[in-house]
Amino acid sequence: MKLGFRSKIYLGLFSLLLLLGIVIFFVVSMIMKEALLEENRNRGISIGSTLAARMAEPVLAVDFLRMKTLVDETVQLSDDIFYAFVLDDRDKPLVHTFKGGFPVELKGANSVSDIYKYSIRLLDTGKQLIYDYAFPIIIDKHRFGTIRLGLLRTKVQEAINRLWWSTFLSTGIVIIIAIFVGTAVAVPVTRRVKILHKSSEQALMGNLDIQAAPLLKKNCWEIMNCSKKECPAYGKIHQRCWYLAGTLCPDCIEGEYAQKISSCKNCQVFYRCSGDEIQSLSESFNSMALSLKTHLSELQSAEKTLKQQQQLLKTVLDATPDFVFLQDTDSVYQSANKSFCDLVSSQEEEIIGKTDFDLFPKSRAERYFREDKDILESGKPLFKESKISGREGTKWLHIVKIPVYEDEGKIRGLLCSGRDITELKRVQEQLAQAQKMESIGQLVAGIAHEINTPMGIVLGYAQLLLEEEKPESQAYNDLKIIEKQTRICKKIVADLLRFSRRTESTMKPLNINETIEEVLSVVEHTFMLDRVSIDRRMDSDLPAIVGDKEKIKQALINLVNNAFDAISGEGKITISTHYNVQLDEVIINVLDRGHGIPPGIIDRIFDPFFTTKPAGKGTGLGLAVTFGIIEEHIGKIEVESPPLLALNEKTENSQGTLFAIHLPVTGKKDQMETEDVKHIGIR
Structure with missing residues (x-):
């Protein structure tokens, strides 16, 4: 049977439509x-980028x-999101979101380099x-971790299969309309997703000034006819007012987004400006x-402030002369200031993390450990005075x-x-010694x-009886x-009385050079007989001092006689004077090159009755009386033995003794008459 033209047309059209439908079906599919x-x-x-961006703050x-x-919120967004975890x-x-434990083999199944965005x-799990x-989670060019997200392909495949059947049963017109409608809908969505994706990439690269949301036709202040420029939302065209805290709208609830969003949803601004999920x-x-x-x-800003405060606190602690350190409950050093570092001769980096056993001898470290343990157990502070010896000598410390x-009241360490x-x-x-000397003086006065x-x-x-006896008789x-x-x-x-009883002094201006000459004129001839010469080095421009001339002479005679006794045989005594402008005082130096004073007794030479001379040669009161006279004149006396380059003498003999008397000049007369201060000699 031959087909007619119409049938052919229908058959052709049907075939064409069928072919077109098949082509469209496969093409559309x-x-x-x-x-x-x-x-x-x-x-x-998009989900992963957003999650990575939102995860930056909690990871940091x-x-x-x-x-x-x-x-968890990300996995609950859709049924096809199978898992999510953070490395x-x-x-x-x-x-992670796995309920049965984290599958270790999944960790290395996918990785991303810092140079790639995803x-x-x-x-294929087999099922x-x-x-x-x-x-990657990157903040300010530094990588802090990785976001991993798993989406099921099964869900997508099921959707494709359903699409095939829908497309097969749909007519060509429906297919064409669906294609156009789908295209019309997908394009803007994809475009906005891409914009959001690019924005998230910019955020991951550290650019937090990006704007992903579209501009509004009218902003909140225009809709509400608001002129409050101090409002945080005013003029912010890229920000939505319901996301900003502290807005001045009368209907807004104070607080952050979570507190105010419920009231904002009833506002006309939110109704007119809010968009779909992608815009949101x-x-x-x-x-x-x-x-x-x-x-x-x-x-x-907080980190900078904290560093400044730490530096300021360290500067204050390092500037204080007291040593300060902090230990934890295991006696491990947590912090130490400069004074403590100098005390133990170590740097702070060498002290932190160490214990007393690393810094001190074992016996001392054990004593410190027991002290610290008692304080930690009892909670009571410790106050003590400790004597320590080191390379710089012996020191007394108040600790x-x-x-x-x-905050909870638990002891976390010790501050020392x-x-x-x-x-x-x-x-x-010295005060105890002075009190002892005062008692001795009172006793001596009575006995004398x-x-x-x-x-x-x-x-x-x-x-x-001598007048009645002949000189040649026994x-x-x-x-x-x-008699002798x-x-x-x-x-x-007489010396005892002078030492123990302060006689009234006659204070007058006097020339110290003339006073010295009067003393030397008495003793010089006697010294020359024993071949001991006197070298004078007087400053002719000395100012006058205020003092008792006779007592000053007595002090000088005692020093000169001691110098003479210290020289065994031929020698020289050097006496010099000069004026110290800065201290406003006259200085008298008495130097001999005798046997000197042993270091072990130099601290005792001014004590009463102390002498190194043989019996019958000295009373031990000469220097004590001299010290009292100089003290009475608000002066001080110093001694060096052996003298250190005294008077710039160039000699190979390093023995001898130098006594230096410091007396205030006339300008301190009022101070001498009123001030009650002890000037203890430097020995």
Whole structure:
């Protein structure tokens, strides 16, 4: 049977429509399949990029709760999101959504380099296909971890199969309309997704000023006819007012987005300006980038302030002369200032992390450990004075150790501070010595007074008996010995009285050079007989001093006689004077090159009754009396033995002794008459 033209037309048309339908079916199927796969790919990239951007802040803050919340929310976005997890910068899992434990083999199944924005791998588990997405978490060019996201291929394949059947049963017109409608809908969606994707890439590269949301036709201040320029939302064309805290709209609730969004949804601004999910996602992305930028700025500012405060505190601690250090409950040093570092002769880096056993001898470290343990157990502070010996000599330290508490009241360590009280101890010892000398002086005064009268009687009767005896008789010689020894006793008594009883001084201006010459004129001839010369080095421009001339002469005679006694045989005594302009005082130097003073006794030479001379050669009161006279004149006396380049003499003889007397000039007369201060000699 032959087909007619109409049948042919119908058959041809049917064949054409059938062929066209088949072509359209496969073409549309392939297009929709690729579109679905591309959409699924872009959606995975968008979700992963957004999650990576949102994960930056909690990763930076090591907020595991927030990270877990974000991955759980992401998995709940769609049924085809199979898993999500976060790896740190060493590829160790931080959080994940697996209920049966984290599959270790999945960790290395996909990786992404810092130079790529993402990586996609199709994984076959044997039961289903999964698209695995990997996104690096990069903040300010530093990588902090990786986001991994898994989307099921099974769900996509099921959608493709359903599409095939729908397309097969649909007519060509429906197919064409569907294609046009789908294309019309997909294009803007894809475009906005791509914009959001590019924005997330910019955020990952550190650019937090990007804007992903479209501009509005009218902004909130235009809709509400608002002129409050101080409002945070005023003039912000890229920000939505419901994302900003502190807006001045009367209907807004104060607080952040989570507190105010419920009231904002009833506002006409939200009704007119809010868009679909993609626009909301873009607006949320803008807000997140702004919040992240603000938080980063605050963190940087806080870090800078913290460093400044730490530096200021360290400067204050290093500037204090007291040593300060902090130990934890295991006696490990956590911090130490410069004074403590100098005390133990170590740098701070060498002290931190060490214990007392690393810094001190074992016996001392054990004592410190027991002290620290008692404080930590009892919670009571420790106050003590400790004597330590080191390369710089012996020191006295006043040490305070107190427990340091945490906010919960638990002891977290020990704070120790110490102060060098060596000078205070020396002054206390001198004060005790002065009190002892005062008691001795009172005792000596009483004894001398009682001895002086019988000594006078013995001397008087001895002299009367001498007049009756012949000089060549034995009795005469015996009486001369009695007279001589009695006179020695009288001299000792006189020295004792001078030492113990302060006689009234006659203070007048005097020329110290003339006073010295009067003293030398008395002793020089006697010294020359024993071949001891006197070298004068007087400053002719000395100002006058105020003092008692006779007492000054007595002090000088004692020093000159001591210098003469120290020279065994031929020698020289050098006496010099000069004026110290800065200290406004006259200095008298008495130098001899005798046997000198041993270091072990130099601190005792000014003590009463202390002498190194043989019996009958000295009373031990000469320097004590001299010291008292100089002290009475508000001066001081210093001694060096051996002298250190004294008077610039060039000699190979390093022995000898130098006494230096410092006396204030006339300008200090009022001070001398009123000031009650002890000037202790430097020995």
